[in-house]
Each structure stands twice: as C-alpha cells, then as structure tokens.
Amino acid sequence: xxxxxxxxxxxxxxxxxxxxxxxxxxxxxxxxxxxxxxxxxxxxxxxxxxxxxxxxxxxxxxxxxxxxxxxxxxxxxxxxxxxxxxxxxxxxxxxxxxxxxxxxxxxxxxx
Amino acid sequence: xxxxxxxxxxxxxxxxxxxxxxxxxxxxxxxxxxxxxxxxxxxxxxxxxxxxxxxxxxxxxxxxxxxxxxxxxxxxxxxxxxxxxxxxxxxxxxxxxxxxxxxxxxxxxxxx
Numbered sequence: 001x002x003x004x005x006x007x008x009x010x011x012x013x014x015x016x017x018x019x020x021x022x023x024x025x026x027x028x029x030x031x032x033x034x035x036x037x038x039x040x041x042x043x044x045x046x047x048x049x050x051x052x053x054x055x056x057x058x059x060x061x062x063x064x065x066x067x068x069x070x071x072x073x074x075x076x077x078x079x080x081x082x083x084x085x086x087x088x089x090x091x092x093x094x095x096x097x098x099x100x101x102x103x104x105x106x107x108x109x110x111x
Numbered sequence: 112x113x114x115x116x117x118x119x120x121x122x123x124x125x126x127x128x129x130x131x132x133x134x135x136x137x138x139x140x141x142x143x144x145x146x147x148x149x150x151x152x153x154x155x156x157x158x159x160x161x162x163x164x165x166x167x168x169x170x171x172x173x174x175x176x177x178x179x180x181x182x183x184x185x186x187x188x189x190x191x192x193x194x195x196x197x198x199x200x201x202x203x204x205x206x207x208x209x210x211x212x213x214x215x216x217x218x219x220x221x222x223x
Contacts, residue, residue: 010211023159030209042202042214043113043154088154092210098167099210 002026006089006102013110015030018076020105022089025070030094032065034074037086046087059087076107110111115215123221129191132218135184136205141205144212145178145188146202154202160186193222 003025012018024032027040030051035043049063049072056063062075078081087106124130132134136143141204144159158168165198168178177193180186198221204212 033210035212040216042204042216043212044210044214048211090210094210096211097144097159097161097206098156099212101154 002067002091002092004083004089004100004102006087006105007110008081009106011108011110012079014079014081015026016079018074018079018083018107018109020074020076020087020089020100020107022072023070024072024076024091024100026087026091026093026100027070029091031092032063033088033090033092034061034063035087035088035090035098039085073085079107079109081109081111083107112154115205115213116204117201117215119218121219121221121222123126124193125195125223128222129189130193130197130220130222132188132201132203133219134168134186134203134215135186136203137207137213138184140205140207140213142206142208143180143186144202144204144206145186146204146214148200148202148217149177150155159186190220193220195222198222 004078033048034046037043060077066072074081088104089102090099092099145157147155153186157170158178178188179191198216202217204214206212
C-alpha cells in the first residue's frame with residue numbers, strides 16, 4: 001500500500017539551514033504537504049506543492065520535489081529556536097481527503 | 112474565526128468507562144476528520160465526514176468507537192467501553208473541499 005517515510009530526528013544549530021526529507025510511494029499523488037506540530041498543539045499546514053512543480057519557495061521555506069525518485073524535502077533557512085517542532089510530510093490525490101502521513105521528523109534547534 | 116475547537120483538552124478515565132470527545136469545526140468547512148496520534152503508530156485517520164455524512168470509517172478500530180455529526184457545527188467521537196490501549200491524543204480537523212486541513216488542539220486521553 002501507499003507509504004510515506006521520514007527520518008525521525010534532526011538536530012541543527014540556530015542560524016543554520018535545516019533540511020527535512022521525505023519519500024513516498026504513491027505515484028498518483030497530486031499534492032504533497034508539510035505540516036508542523038508544536039508541543040501540545042495540533043498540526044498546522046506549513047506549505048504544499050503540486051506534483052507538476054519541482055520547487056516552491058515561501059520566505060524561509062523551500063520545498064523541493066523529485067517526482068522520479070518520489071522524494072520531497074523541506075529546507076528551512078536561518079533556522080530559529082521557534083522552528084523546533086515535529087514536521088509531517090503527507091501526500092494526497094486531491095480528491096478523497098485521505099492523506100497518507102509520515103511519522104514526523106522531530107527538529108531540535110540548539111542555540 | 113476561533114479555529115477548530117475541541118473539548119475536553121485532557122481526559123483521564125478508568126477502563127470500562129464511556130468517553131465522549133467533542134469538536135466544533137471552522138464555520139463554513141464541509142469536511143470533518145477525526146485522527147488519533149500515538150508514538151507507535153503516528154497519525155491515524157479514524158473517520159471523516161463530508162457535509163455531515165460519514166464517508167469513510169474504515170479507520171475506526173472497532174465497534175467500541177463511534178462518531179456522529181448531527182449538524183455542520185458539531186461532532187462527537189465516543190468510546191464505549193474505553194480500554195488502556197485507547198490512550199492517545201485525538202485530533203479533530205476540518206477543511207473546505209480540500210486536503211488543507213485545520214486541526215484542533217487535540218484531546219489527550221488517558222485510560223487507566
């Protein structure tokens with residue numbers, strides 16, 4: 001069945017760039033999403049990319065999509081302590097609302 | 112808008128008791144989702160509604176779980192009887208005809 005995989009932990013220093021990676025299996029995915037979960041809170045949509053795009057930039061966030069390798073990444077430039085959170089990758093076909101979720105990458109930003 | 116509102120924020124109960132979780136979606140959203148989050152299994156979709164109608168409940172673990180959406184502004188997830196393995200964070204999310212979900216703050220359920 002469909003699957004989304006992410007590494008579980010990432011630790012960076014404040015001011016460095018963070019790169020969170022995700023691989024997925026469903027080639028019919030239309031949209032790929034990044035959600036952020038801060039401690040004790042629900043998930044919040046950070047950004048998303050349509051499957052016919054290679055890259056999307058939104059301020060400090062850059063999403064790269066390699067559709068051939070089914071690889072998605074989220075780069076956070078100038079990482080701040082407030083970026084410490086769990087980041088979830090998810091894929092969907094745009095129609096049936098059943099997103100396939102990764103287990104999340106816990107990002108720790110050290111001062 | 113206040114966002115998706117869930118209650119209670121925390122629930123501690125004893126095994127065998129009935130538990131009812133509540134959700135108020137964002138006004139105007141027509142899709143509502145119930146998710147369960149655990150360390151071992153991550154995020155699991157339990158059920159989702161579209162225009163108050165349950166569309167897919169294949170994620171509901173067993174008959175002890177039931178969900179209702181009597182109107183566009185309210186949904187409940189009930190567990191009866193509850194078991195320790197039901198301990199998790201339960202999230203409600205809503206959306207407006209898309210996969211861009213808005214999540215509530217969750218209910219932390221502990222079944223002793």
